[in-house]
Amino acid sequence: MEFKLEAHRIVSISLGKIYNSRGQRGGIKLHKNLLVSLVLRSARQVYLSDPCPGLYLAGSPVPPPQPGEPAAGPPAGWGEPPPPAARAAWPEPETPPERPAGPDARRAVDAEPAAPGAGDTLQGGEEPAGGAAAEEEEMETGNVANLISIFGSSFSGLLRKSPAGGREEAEAEESGPEAAEPGQICCDQPVLRDINPWSTAIVAF
């Protein structure tokens, strides 16, 4: 589980870097972008292969049963405010899991850590203080939202495909991650259908 969280965080940071590199003086640095895309690929593989319950994107208090999931279901405390340690890396620690709709991508980020136990495993040295984290994460998830619109809806497993660019409704979220099989490309642009979404990071330049 911890790997999945870290993987997602790394994915969003990486996407932010690729996005920002487009405006860099001197043109896109091929070396750096290659390295970022390799990290992106690793993180995506870990994210998709980590056999733990998918990250529910709207803070639904009763996640549907998962195949292979133990009978106990999600760990106790699901839906309650997670322990402070878990929230330290994410913005707005006091926000309860169910919140009014905010920026699209931010919902994805905020809802994920509502899994107790995740906080224990986040690397101690890397969690910024709460307030600072709010601003940092805001920028990063803002980038993710922008990238989502750039790459179309080619992100499977992270956000449910939607014509509005990713806005989710809580009640429609039950089958979110399962609907998108790992590796499946949900895309409404025919030309991108056959291209691995992560490698389009290179091709886009």
Added chain:
Amino acid sequence: MVSLSLWEADIISTVEFNHTGELLATGDKGGRVVIFQREPESKNAPHSQGEYDVYSTFQSHEPEFDYLKSLEIEEKINKIKWLPQQNAAHSLLSTNDKTIKLWKITERDKRPEGYNLKDEEGKLKDLSTVTSLQVPVLKPMDLMVEVSPRRVFANGHTYHINSISVNSDCETYMSADDLRINLWHLAITDRSFNIVDIKPANMEDLTEVITASEFHPHHCNLFVYSSSKGSLRLCDMRAAALCDKHSKLFEEPEDPSNRSFFSEIISSVSDVKFSHSGRYMLTRDYLTVKVWDLNMEARPIETYQVHDYLRSKLCSLYENDCIFDKFECAWNGSDSVIMTGAYNNFFRMFDRNTKRDVTLEASRESSKPRAVLKPRRVCVGGKRRRDDISVDSLDFTKKILHTAWHPAENIIAIAATNNLYIFQDKVNSEMH
């Protein structure tokens, strides 16, 4: 176009001694080159014991705009390489991302006086006042250093140039970008030979780029280039025109216990340098420096940890982009000591014979003239001594990426952002 702030333009981007060590050139982000000259040691002025003073400053590259690609080309000087001196003039190559220039540096310390047709200010004389002929004579004048661009090697590279290297034949040099290496003749600017091309047919298949390259110091047919995957390829230009097939491939298998999301980034080689002897190569990746023997491809013969305490912080360093910092490395004149930079304005030296290493700091406080540098220590928890720095209080904005070692003596040049430090070891030439 965005222009650099005054402060940013001063950031030093490369440092290089010439072959005798008499001159030291620095390039900066603003496209300028500053050359320092070592004052000759004289008994009359014992205080200026061979110190370096500014010799010449000139604007090498200007920002350009590629209208076709709608891209700005940075004026930052990526590398400077001196040509071996062949006459009274000095020559150097300087390069930014796209264009290499050959500069000639000459001294003028005499000027002709006593012209017949013009006076000392250069104005034409009234001919009626001229009654006799005189031969102009050369009179001494204040030293003037003149720099002129002799060649401009443009349009050779699609990608960003990361290194240049002058061949031991003194006639050719090579320039490397992310995917290609070109061979130039110093006298010919309108064409170059492509000797390495690793661009895949489909850019989506791209897995590695060229990160640095250098000619062998003695064998004019051999050169090495390093890759982002951590490998070194030694190529022989006699073997084929296109040196895509390496003669030797130097690669160390990855340690599976160290695998992380960032394994690939930290194994990317940021610098490669042949030893003066030509027998060894020195490489720098994010956490280590390694010495390779040209006769052994399977693994390096020596590996030194520069700042292994950062291994657990790679995610943060990825976030703040520090993991992409490209540190250089250097040999001393006798190939017995290697040096490289780190963070917090620290730099590290490793003695290959005694296996001792030291961490020193380049800062104004520690660098009063004739002060002795105090070794520093980074503590990683556990027992902390009085002057230790803890890992968490390291300043990652203070990075020493560029260092150079005098070819013969124990004099080092350290670039700390926009400051240049020159340290000389007067007392002894041995490492403590």
